[in-house]
Amino acid sequence: MSHSLxxxxxxxxxxxxxxxxxxxxxxxxxxxxxQVSVIVVNDCSTDATALIINSLNxxxxxxxxxxxxxxxxxxxxxxxxxxxFDYAVQVDGDGQHPSVEIPTLVSELIKxxxxxxxxxxxxxxxxxxxxxIRRAGIVWFSLLxxxxxxxxxxxxxxxFRVLNRKxxxxxxxxxxxxxxxPESIILFAKNKIKIGELPVSMSERQGGxxxxxFFSSIYYMWKxxxxxxxxxxRTNNR
Amino acid sequence: MERIQIIAIAASxxxxxxxxxxxxxxKLREEYAIVWIVSTFVLILFSFWRxxxxxxxxxxxxxxxxxxxxxxxxxxxxxxxxxxxxTVSRLQKQxxxxxxxxxxxxxxxxxxx
Numbered sequence: 001m002s003h004s005l006x007x008x009x010x011x012x013x014x015x016x017x018x019x020x021x022x023x024x025x026x027x028x029x030x031x032x033x034x035q036v037s038v039i040v041v042n043d044c045s046t047d048a049t050a051l052i053i054n055s056l057n058x059x060x061x062x063x064x065x066x067x068x069x070x071x072x073x074x075x076x077x078x079x080x081x082x083x084x085f086d087y088a089v090q091v092d093g094d095g096q097h098p099s100v101e102i103p104t105l106v107s108e109l110i111k112x113x114x115x116x117x118x119x120x121x122x123x124x125x126x127x128x129x130x131x132x133i134r135r136a137g138i139v140w141f142s143l144l145x146x147x148x149x150x151x152x153x154x155x156x157x158x159x160f161r162v163l164n165r166k167x168x169x170x171x172x173x174x175x176x177x178x179x180x181x182p183e184s185i186i187l188f189a190k191n192k193i194k195i196g197e198l199p200v201s202m203s204e205r206q207g208g209x210x211x212x213x214f215f216s217s218i219y220y221m222w223k224x225x226x227x228x229x230x231x232x233x234r235t236n237n238r
Numbered sequence: 239m240e241r242i243q244i245i246a247i248a249a250s251x252x253x254x255x256x257x258x259x260x261x262x263x264x265k266l267r268e269e270y271a272i273v274w275i276v277s278t279f280v281l282i283l284f285s286f287w288r289x290x291x292x293x294x295x296x297x298x299x300x301x302x303x304x305x306x307x308x309x310x311x312x313x314x315x316x317x318x319x320x321x322x323x324x325t326v327s328r329l330q331k332q333x334x335x336x337x338x339x340x341x342x343x344x345x346x347x348x349x350x351x
Contacts (some may be wrong), residue, residue, distance in 0.1 A: 059345065071334050075337075149308070
Protein backbone atom coordinates (compact mmCIF):
# COMPACT_ATOMS: atom_id res chain seq x y z
CA MET A 1 0.00 0.00 0.00
CA SER A 2 1.35 3.36 -0.93
CA HIS A 3 0.97 6.26 1.46
CA SER A 4 1.29 9.89 0.48
CA LEU A 5 3.61 12.03 2.50
CA UNK A 6 3.72 15.83 2.49
CA UNK A 7 7.03 17.29 3.58
CA UNK A 8 6.31 20.84 4.66
CA UNK A 9 9.17 23.32 4.88
CA UNK A 10 8.41 26.79 6.22
CA UNK A 11 10.88 29.31 4.83
CA UNK A 12 11.48 32.90 5.82
CA UNK A 13 14.60 34.46 4.25
CA UNK A 14 16.36 31.11 3.83
CA UNK A 15 17.97 31.79 0.42
CA UNK A 16 21.29 30.28 1.55
CA UNK A 17 19.97 26.93 2.73
CA UNK A 18 16.58 26.30 1.16
CA UNK A 19 17.70 24.61 -2.06
CA UNK A 20 20.02 22.27 -0.12
CA UNK A 21 17.24 21.38 2.29
CA UNK A 22 14.72 20.66 -0.48
CA UNK A 23 17.20 18.59 -2.49
CA UNK A 24 18.31 16.66 0.61
CA UNK A 25 14.74 15.84 1.51
CA UNK A 26 13.94 14.71 -2.03
CA UNK A 27 17.07 12.58 -2.25
CA UNK A 28 16.68 10.77 1.03
CA UNK A 29 13.00 9.97 1.09
CA UNK A 30 12.64 8.65 -2.44
CA UNK A 31 13.62 5.08 -1.67
CA UNK A 32 10.66 4.46 0.58
CA UNK A 33 7.25 3.23 -0.45
CA UNK A 34 5.84 6.70 0.08
CA GLN A 35 4.65 9.12 -2.54
CA VAL A 36 6.53 12.20 -1.47
CA SER A 37 5.64 15.83 -2.18
CA VAL A 38 7.72 18.68 -0.87
CA ILE A 39 5.76 21.80 0.00
CA VAL A 40 7.69 24.97 0.72
CA VAL A 41 5.76 27.75 2.40
CA ASN A 42 7.40 31.08 1.68
CA ASP A 43 6.40 33.35 4.57
CA CYS A 44 6.70 36.57 2.57
CA SER A 45 10.51 36.46 2.42
CA THR A 46 12.33 39.63 1.44
CA ASP A 47 15.31 37.89 -0.14
CA ALA A 48 15.55 35.53 -3.11
CA THR A 49 13.76 32.63 -1.37
CA ALA A 50 10.64 32.99 -3.57
CA LEU A 51 12.65 32.78 -6.81
CA ILE A 52 14.71 29.85 -5.58
CA ILE A 53 11.79 27.71 -4.49
CA ASN A 54 9.91 28.34 -7.73
CA SER A 55 12.81 26.77 -9.60
CA LEU A 56 12.94 23.70 -7.33
CA ASN A 57 11.03 20.46 -7.68
CA UNK A 58 8.44 21.31 -5.04
CA UNK A 59 5.04 22.85 -4.43
CA UNK A 60 5.52 26.49 -3.52
CA UNK A 61 3.02 28.41 -1.45
CA UNK A 62 3.64 32.13 -1.23
CA UNK A 63 2.05 34.03 1.63
CA UNK A 64 1.21 37.64 0.73
CA UNK A 65 2.01 38.85 4.26
CA UNK A 66 4.38 37.55 6.93
CA UNK A 67 2.42 35.33 9.31
CA UNK A 68 5.22 33.89 11.41
CA UNK A 69 6.25 30.25 11.66
CA UNK A 70 2.93 29.00 13.04
CA UNK A 71 0.78 30.64 10.39
CA UNK A 72 3.15 29.47 7.67
CA UNK A 73 3.14 25.88 8.94
CA UNK A 74 -0.64 25.90 9.14
CA UNK A 75 -0.77 26.96 5.47
CA UNK A 76 1.24 23.85 4.62
CA UNK A 77 -0.97 21.69 6.83
CA UNK A 78 -4.07 23.05 5.09
CA UNK A 79 -2.54 22.23 1.72
CA UNK A 80 -1.77 18.68 2.90
CA UNK A 81 -5.30 18.16 4.19
CA UNK A 82 -6.98 19.65 1.10
CA UNK A 83 -4.92 17.41 -1.15
CA UNK A 84 -5.63 14.25 0.88
CA PHE A 85 -2.15 13.46 2.13
CA ASP A 86 -1.92 10.62 4.66
CA TYR A 87 1.04 12.05 6.57
CA ALA A 88 2.71 15.42 6.92
CA VAL A 89 6.26 16.09 8.07
CA GLN A 90 7.53 19.41 9.29
CA VAL A 91 11.13 20.15 8.34
CA ASP A 92 12.75 23.50 9.10
CA GLY A 93 14.16 25.52 6.21
CA ASP A 94 17.52 26.12 7.86
CA GLY A 95 18.90 22.59 7.50
CA GLN A 96 18.89 21.65 11.19
CA HIS A 97 16.68 18.63 10.68
CA PRO A 98 18.29 15.49 9.27
CA SER A 99 16.14 14.44 6.32
CA VAL A 100 17.61 10.91 6.40
CA GLU A 101 15.52 10.34 9.53
CA ILE A 102 12.18 11.11 7.85
CA PRO A 103 11.44 7.54 6.65
CA THR A 104 12.31 6.17 10.12
CA LEU A 105 10.06 8.71 11.82
CA VAL A 106 7.13 7.82 9.56
CA SER A 107 7.56 4.06 9.90
CA GLU A 108 7.86 4.34 13.71
CA LEU A 109 4.68 6.43 13.75
CA ILE A 110 2.85 3.68 11.85
CA LYS A 111 4.45 0.87 13.85
CA UNK A 112 3.47 2.25 17.24
CA UNK A 113 0.10 3.53 16.03
CA UNK A 114 0.87 7.10 17.05
CA UNK A 115 -0.81 10.27 15.81
CA UNK A 116 2.29 12.42 15.99
CA UNK A 117 5.97 11.67 16.40
CA UNK A 118 8.62 14.20 17.39
CA UNK A 119 12.26 13.95 16.39
CA UNK A 120 14.11 14.68 19.62
CA UNK A 121 17.64 15.89 20.36
CA UNK A 122 17.61 15.11 24.05
CA UNK A 123 16.90 11.43 24.42
CA UNK A 124 20.32 10.14 23.43
CA UNK A 125 22.06 13.57 23.40
CA UNK A 126 23.66 13.09 20.02
CA UNK A 127 24.40 15.94 17.61
CA UNK A 128 23.87 19.66 18.07
CA UNK A 129 22.52 20.32 21.56
CA UNK A 130 21.70 24.07 21.47
CA UNK A 131 22.97 26.61 24.01
CA UNK A 132 22.64 26.23 27.80
CA ILE A 133 20.05 28.99 28.14
CA ARG A 134 17.84 27.44 25.46
CA ARG A 135 18.10 24.02 27.00
CA ALA A 136 17.01 25.57 30.33
CA GLY A 137 13.96 27.01 28.60
CA ILE A 138 13.17 23.65 27.02
CA VAL A 139 13.43 21.91 30.42
CA TRP A 140 10.98 24.44 31.87
CA PHE A 141 8.40 23.88 29.09
CA SER A 142 8.90 20.15 29.34
CA LEU A 143 8.20 20.30 33.08
CA LEU A 144 5.14 22.52 32.61
CA UNK A 145 3.77 20.15 29.97
CA UNK A 146 4.48 17.15 32.21
CA UNK A 147 2.46 18.75 35.02
CA UNK A 148 -0.46 19.65 32.77
CA UNK A 149 -0.61 16.59 30.54
CA UNK A 150 1.15 13.90 32.54
CA UNK A 151 3.35 13.08 29.58
CA UNK A 152 7.06 13.78 29.42
CA UNK A 153 8.19 15.27 26.11
CA UNK A 154 11.92 15.90 26.24
CA UNK A 155 12.35 18.04 23.13
CA UNK A 156 9.09 19.97 23.14
CA UNK A 157 10.50 22.80 21.00
CA UNK A 158 11.56 20.50 18.19
CA UNK A 159 9.80 21.34 14.94
CA PHE A 160 10.84 18.03 13.38
CA ARG A 161 7.52 16.17 13.50
CA VAL A 162 5.39 13.73 11.57
CA LEU A 163 1.62 14.05 11.79
CA ASN A 164 -1.02 11.60 10.66
CA ARG A 165 -4.44 12.47 9.30
CA LYS A 166 -6.02 12.84 12.75
CA UNK A 167 -3.51 15.36 14.07
CA UNK A 168 -3.42 17.09 10.68
CA UNK A 169 -7.13 17.82 10.96
CA UNK A 170 -6.56 19.30 14.41
CA UNK A 171 -3.70 21.63 13.40
CA UNK A 172 -5.66 22.92 10.41
CA UNK A 173 -8.36 24.01 12.81
CA UNK A 174 -6.19 25.46 15.58
CA UNK A 175 -2.49 26.20 15.56
CA UNK A 176 -0.60 28.89 17.48
CA UNK A 177 0.84 31.74 15.38
CA UNK A 178 4.10 32.39 17.13
CA UNK A 179 6.51 29.77 18.50
CA UNK A 180 3.91 27.02 18.02
CA UNK A 181 5.91 23.95 19.03
CA PRO A 182 5.56 23.72 22.84
CA GLU A 183 2.06 25.17 22.78
CA SER A 184 0.81 22.69 20.21
CA ILE A 185 1.83 19.76 22.43
CA ILE A 186 -0.78 20.69 25.01
CA LEU A 187 -3.30 21.05 22.21
CA PHE A 188 -2.46 17.53 21.03
CA ALA A 189 -2.52 16.02 24.50
CA LYS A 190 -5.88 17.57 25.35
CA ASN A 191 -7.39 16.29 22.11
CA LYS A 192 -6.28 12.73 22.91
CA ILE A 193 -3.64 12.70 20.19
CA LYS A 194 -1.03 10.01 20.82
CA ILE A 195 2.43 11.61 20.95
CA GLY A 196 5.73 9.78 20.63
CA GLU A 197 9.36 10.87 20.60
CA LEU A 198 12.25 9.41 18.65
CA PRO A 199 15.92 10.34 19.12
CA VAL A 200 17.47 12.10 16.14
CA SER A 201 20.73 13.92 15.69
CA MET A 202 20.37 17.53 14.58
CA SER A 203 22.96 19.84 13.12
CA GLU A 204 23.56 23.55 13.55
CA ARG A 205 21.73 25.84 11.15
CA GLN A 206 23.32 26.28 7.69
CA GLY A 207 22.24 29.84 7.14
CA GLY A 208 19.70 32.48 8.09
CA UNK A 209 18.89 33.65 11.58
CA UNK A 210 16.90 31.87 14.27
CA UNK A 211 13.34 33.04 14.72
CA UNK A 212 14.25 33.68 18.37
CA UNK A 213 16.90 36.33 19.02
CA PHE A 214 18.62 37.02 22.33
CA PHE A 215 16.36 39.85 23.49
CA SER A 216 13.13 38.26 22.43
CA SER A 217 13.86 35.14 24.47
CA ILE A 218 12.29 36.69 27.59
CA TYR A 219 9.19 37.54 25.60
CA TYR A 220 9.29 34.03 24.17
CA MET A 221 9.31 32.43 27.64
CA TRP A 222 6.32 34.47 28.80
CA LYS A 223 4.35 34.16 25.60
CA UNK A 224 4.73 30.39 25.40
CA UNK A 225 4.13 29.84 29.14
CA UNK A 226 0.92 31.87 28.93
CA UNK A 227 -0.03 30.10 25.71
CA UNK A 228 0.40 26.68 27.31
CA UNK A 229 -1.61 27.59 30.40
CA UNK A 230 -4.46 29.22 28.49
CA UNK A 231 -4.65 26.42 25.94
CA UNK A 232 -4.91 24.05 28.91
CA UNK A 233 -7.79 26.04 30.44
CA ARG A 234 -9.57 26.52 27.11
CA THR A 235 -9.50 22.86 26.10
CA ASN A 236 -10.49 21.79 29.61
CA ASN A 237 -13.75 23.69 29.39
CA ARG A 238 -14.70 22.34 25.99
CA MET B 239 -20.94 81.85 32.33
CA GLU B 240 -17.20 81.80 33.01
CA ARG B 241 -14.47 81.85 30.41
CA ILE B 242 -13.34 78.27 31.10
CA GLN B 243 -16.88 77.02 30.55
CA ILE B 244 -17.07 78.67 27.15
CA ILE B 245 -13.69 77.22 26.14
CA ALA B 246 -14.70 73.72 27.30
CA ILE B 247 -18.03 73.84 25.48
CA ALA B 248 -16.46 75.14 22.28
CA ALA B 249 -13.74 72.48 22.35
CA SER B 250 -16.27 69.71 22.98
CA UNK B 251 -18.49 70.88 20.14
CA UNK B 252 -15.55 71.08 17.75
CA UNK B 253 -14.56 67.55 18.76
CA UNK B 254 -18.13 66.36 18.14
CA UNK B 255 -18.13 68.01 14.71
CA UNK B 256 -14.81 66.35 13.87
CA UNK B 257 -16.20 62.91 14.83
CA UNK B 258 -19.32 63.56 12.70
CA UNK B 259 -17.10 64.56 9.77
CA UNK B 260 -15.03 61.35 10.14
CA UNK B 261 -18.20 59.24 10.09
CA UNK B 262 -19.58 61.07 7.04
CA UNK B 263 -16.30 60.58 5.19
CA UNK B 264 -16.40 56.86 6.04
CA LYS B 265 -13.14 57.05 7.99
CA LEU B 266 -14.70 56.04 11.30
CA ARG B 267 -17.23 53.30 11.77
CA GLU B 268 -20.30 54.15 13.85
CA GLU B 269 -19.70 51.41 16.42
CA TYR B 270 -16.31 52.86 17.30
CA ALA B 271 -17.71 56.40 17.36
CA ILE B 272 -20.27 55.66 20.09
CA VAL B 273 -17.77 55.90 22.93
CA TRP B 274 -16.40 59.22 21.59
CA ILE B 275 -19.83 60.76 21.14
CA VAL B 276 -21.00 59.65 24.61
CA SER B 277 -17.87 61.02 26.32
CA THR B 278 -18.22 64.32 24.46
CA PHE B 279 -21.80 64.62 25.70
CA VAL B 280 -20.62 63.99 29.26
CA LEU B 281 -18.01 66.75 28.84
CA ILE B 282 -20.62 69.18 27.49
CA LEU B 283 -23.04 68.32 30.31
CA PHE B 284 -20.47 69.11 33.00
CA SER B 285 -19.34 72.26 31.18
CA PHE B 286 -22.84 73.72 31.51
CA TRP B 287 -23.60 72.23 34.91
CA ARG B 288 -20.47 73.02 36.95
CA UNK B 289 -21.88 72.10 40.39
CA UNK B 290 -22.65 68.70 38.88
CA UNK B 291 -19.08 67.54 39.41
CA UNK B 292 -19.27 68.38 43.13
CA UNK B 293 -22.68 66.77 43.51
CA UNK B 294 -21.73 63.54 41.76
CA UNK B 295 -18.40 63.17 43.60
CA UNK B 296 -20.17 63.82 46.91
CA UNK B 297 -22.64 61.10 46.05
CA UNK B 298 -19.81 58.65 45.34
CA UNK B 299 -17.93 59.65 48.50
CA UNK B 300 -14.94 61.18 46.65
CA UNK B 301 -13.38 64.03 48.65
CA UNK B 302 -11.66 65.95 45.85
CA UNK B 303 -13.93 66.31 42.76
CA UNK B 304 -11.04 66.45 40.21
CA UNK B 305 -10.04 62.95 41.37
CA UNK B 306 -13.39 61.65 40.15
CA UNK B 307 -12.70 63.08 36.70
CA UNK B 308 -9.22 61.56 36.49
CA UNK B 309 -10.31 58.18 37.83
CA UNK B 310 -13.32 58.06 35.53
CA UNK B 311 -11.38 59.13 32.47
CA UNK B 312 -8.55 56.64 33.07
CA UNK B 313 -11.02 53.84 33.69
CA UNK B 314 -12.91 54.53 30.45
CA UNK B 315 -9.63 54.75 28.49
CA UNK B 316 -8.45 51.39 29.85
CA UNK B 317 -11.72 49.69 28.97
CA UNK B 318 -11.64 51.21 25.51
CA UNK B 319 -8.03 50.14 24.96
CA UNK B 320 -8.96 46.61 25.95
CA UNK B 321 -11.81 46.72 23.47
CA UNK B 322 -9.35 47.82 20.77
CA UNK B 323 -6.98 44.96 21.66
CA UNK B 324 -9.86 42.54 21.24
CA THR B 325 -10.66 44.11 17.88
CA VAL B 326 -7.02 43.86 16.77
CA SER B 327 -6.91 40.20 17.82
CA ARG B 328 -10.00 39.46 15.76
CA LEU B 329 -8.60 41.29 12.73
CA GLN B 330 -5.31 39.42 13.05
CA LYS B 331 -7.13 36.09 13.11
CA GLN B 332 -9.20 37.03 10.07
CA UNK B 333 -6.26 38.33 8.05
CA UNK B 334 -4.30 35.15 8.81
CA UNK B 335 -7.05 32.99 7.33
CA UNK B 336 -7.29 35.31 4.32
CA UNK B 337 -3.54 35.20 3.68
CA UNK B 338 -3.51 31.39 3.91
CA UNK B 339 -6.47 31.02 1.56
CA UNK B 340 -4.79 33.39 -0.88
CA UNK B 341 -1.54 31.40 -0.86
CA UNK B 342 -3.45 28.15 -1.48
CA UNK B 343 -5.55 29.71 -4.26
CA UNK B 344 -2.50 31.22 -5.98
CA UNK B 345 -0.98 27.76 -6.05
CA UNK B 346 -4.15 26.24 -7.57
CA UNK B 347 -4.29 28.96 -10.24
CA UNK B 348 -0.63 28.44 -11.08
CA UNK B 349 -1.28 24.73 -11.71
CA UNK B 350 -4.10 25.43 -14.20
CA UNK B 351 -1.99 27.57 -16.48
